[in-house]
Amino acid sequence: MACSFKEAVDSGKFVVTAEIGPPKGTAIEEMVHHIDLLKDKVDGLNVTDNQSSVMRLNSLSVCHLIKERGGEPILQMTCRDRNRLALQSDLLSANILGIRNLLCLTGDYITVGDHVEAKPVFDLDSVQLLQAVQLLTQGKDLAGNELHGAAQFYVGAIVTPEARPLEPQLLKFEKKVKAGASFFQTQAIYDLEKFKGFMNYARQFKVKMLAGIVLLVSAGMARYMNANVPGIFVPENLIEDMTSAPKGKALTKGIEIAGRMIRQLKEEAICDGVHIMAIGKEGVVPDILAAAGLA
Amino acid sequence: MIVAQRKPVEEIKRVLGGYEKVLIVGCGTCVAVCMAGGEREVGILASLLKMSFRMEGKEVEIGEATVERQCDKEFMQPLEEKIKNYQAIVSLACGVGIQFLSELYEDTIVLPGVNTVFLGSNEGEGVWQERCRACGECVLAETGGICPVTICAKGLLNGPCGGTNEGKCEVDKEKDCAWTLIYKRLEKQGKLDHIRKIFPPKNYRVHTKPARLVHELYQQQKGET
Numbered sequence: 343m344a345c346s347f348k349e350a351v352d353s354g355k356f357v358v359t360a361e362i363g364p365p366k367g368t369a370i371e372e373m374v375h376h377i378d379l380l381k382d383k384v385d386g387l388n389v390t391d392n393q394s395s396v397m398r399l400n401s402l403s404v405c406h407l408i409k410e411r412g413g414e415p416i417l418q419m420t421c422r423d424r425n426r427l428a429l430q431s432d433l434l435s436a437n438i439l440g441i442r443n444l445l446c447l448t449g450d451y452i453t454v455g456d457h458v459e460a461k462p463v464f465d466l467d468s469v470q471l472l473q474a475v476q477l478l479t480q481g482k483d484l485a486g487n488e489l490h491g492a493a494q495f496y497v498g499a500i501v502t503p504e505a506r507p508l509e510p511q512l513l514k515f516e517k518k519v520k521a522g523a524s525f526f527q528t529q530a531i532y533d534l535e536k537f538k539g540f541m542n543y544a545r546q547f548k549v550k551m552l553a554g555i556v557l558l559v560s561a562g563m564a565r566y567m568n569a570n571v572p573g574i575f576v577p578e579n580l581i582e583d584m585t586s587a588p589k590g591k592a593l594t595k596g597i598e599i600a601g602r603m604i605r606q607l608k609e610e611a612i613c614d615g616v617h618i619m620a621i622g623k624e625g626v627v628p629d630i631l632a633a634a635g636l637a
Numbered sequence: 638m639i640v641a642q643r644k645p646v647e648e649i650k651r652v653l654g655g656y657e658k659v660l661i662v663g664c665g666t667c668v669a670v671c672m673a674g675g676e677r678e679v680g681i682l683a684s685l686l687k688m689s690f691r692m693e694g695k696e697v698e699i700g701e702a703t704v705e706r707q708c709d710k711e712f713m714q715p716l717e718e719k720i721k722n723y724q725a726i727v728s729l730a731c732g733v734g735i736q737f738l739s740e741l742y743e744d745t746i747v748l749p750g751v752n753t754v755f756l757g758s759n760e761g762e763g764v765w766q767e768r769c770r771a772c773g774e775c776v777l778a779e780t781g782g783i784c785p786v787t788i789c790a791k792g793l794l795n796g797p798c799g800g801t802n803e804g805k806c807e808v809d810k811e812k813d814c815a816w817t818l819i820y821k822r823l824e825k826q827g828k829l830d831h832i833r834k835i836f837p838p839k840n841y842r843v844h845t846k847p848a849r850l851v852h853e854l855y856q857q858q859k860g861e862t
Contacts, residue, residue: 421791426838448798451790451808462791469795470838484838502799510820514796517835529799572802 347386348496357615359386364399376624381413388416395455420449425465437493472521498525502573503540530556550614557620558596601633638667641751660723663703664730674729676703707734773843781822788815794836
């Protein structure tokens with residue numbers, strides 16, 4: 343990477359991050375391949391933290407691996423699996439490994455994952471985690487103790503622009519801004535007109551907004567998300583586009599749709615960048631970038 | 638009240654293996670109201686066990702007793718004599734009563750007949766809803782009388798997570814999102830300012846187990862605080 347994620351965001355360019363999902367197990371070849379493929383094409387690689395409450399390799403070690411391979415990692419931290427001691431300790435550890443970008447999330451509930459009998463922690467919520475990070479950067483911990491060396495982080499959080507109802511979500515978004523989030527990554531968006539409405543509201547805050555782009559791979563996936571994933575609404579015309587794709591070409595259509603959306607977000611300067619989630623299809627992220635005119 | 642659920646008969650029978658004289662002790666307070674361990678349930682369990690043991694050709698004497706409150710010494714007197722005739726007791730009180738009974742009668746084996754599940758309210762015939770986690774730091778004044786610690790699956794203090802949808806929770810589509818309820822109620826009351834501030838992390842120190850409380854009027858008398 344020529345510059346850090348923060349420098350890229352601060353430069354005012356349209357930033358692009360991609361998601362890396364650590365594997366369940368120690369076979370990391372495929373993930374390493376994706377890291378090497380993407381590290382010089384995006385401004386940051388965002389590593390999930392036991393995504394969907396499924397036990398996997400942890401985000402911190404994969405971020406370190408990305409760093410070692412010359413990439414720019416963004417560490418995801420959820421509140422589900424660690425109490426405030428473990429969270430702060432992991433944050434300090436990340437810091438000494440040179441990991442400076444952080445995305446703070448509450449985390450999915452335990453029972454959506456694969457260890458449904460585990461104890462849910464949620465000692466802190468995402469707002470309190472952001473506050474803890476702020477303190478660590480000021481040389482203090484959550485209990486008010488002085489640190490022997492402060493941490494440095496560029497910290498972000500998430501927001502769901504199409505949550506229903508939206509108002510309680512915005513109340514939390516504003517708390518996250520107050521608690522020190524500098525950048526935001528959104529839940530997947532598909533309706534850019536609606537997203538413009540959200541951005542009209544969000545622009546009053548001095549934060550950078552990265553729109554979440556989830557690659558559609560089939561019409562079935564779009565319908566599944568509409569029915570099952572809170573805050574994701576794929577409009578009917580996009581589902582029709584996916585349905586009308588010739589047999590075996592649905593992925594190509596999904597890449598085209600993602601590329602078109604990113605291009606419009608950039609050309610109309612709707613937001614500050616995108617976060618691409620090509621869940622399980624990280625290999626096609628360069629194609630999405632090409633379709634968006636960003637390659 | 639404390640809500641409990643009777644354990645399956647098979648599980649109760651398993652822990653009773655070998656005892657020939659068993660007393661079932663119910664409690665007339667919370668567990669009677671939630672139909673898990675009152676006098677009526679003591680009778681039902683006694684019948685089920687008698688029938689089941691008889692079918693297996695086992696001779697087990699099953700006695701029945703119910704006290705008004707198994708968590709209070711004052712109410713235990715009626716058991717004193719009766720208990721001496723039995724080898725084991727199945728208590729249908731909540732976990733508090735079961736422990737209290739086994740502490741009072743150390744020479745008798747006391748076994749649980751229920752699983753204690755939560756502190757809740759009666760929502761209608763046969764339906765109970767958890768309402769309080771006994772966290773020791775009540776925030777209801779600020780959250781419109783709706784407890785986020787209990788009603789939100791994650792116990793979040795600063796607003797909903799991204800899993801909320803149309804007022805329902807990501808954990809179970811049948812369950813309400815606590816923060817949508819809180820927001821709507823406070824909006825109606827014109828008190829949204831209450832939740833615009835950032836709530837600090839909870840103080841779990843007040844919740845160090847086992848908790849103990851001495852009423853202020855009795856503190857001097859007992860010499861403790």
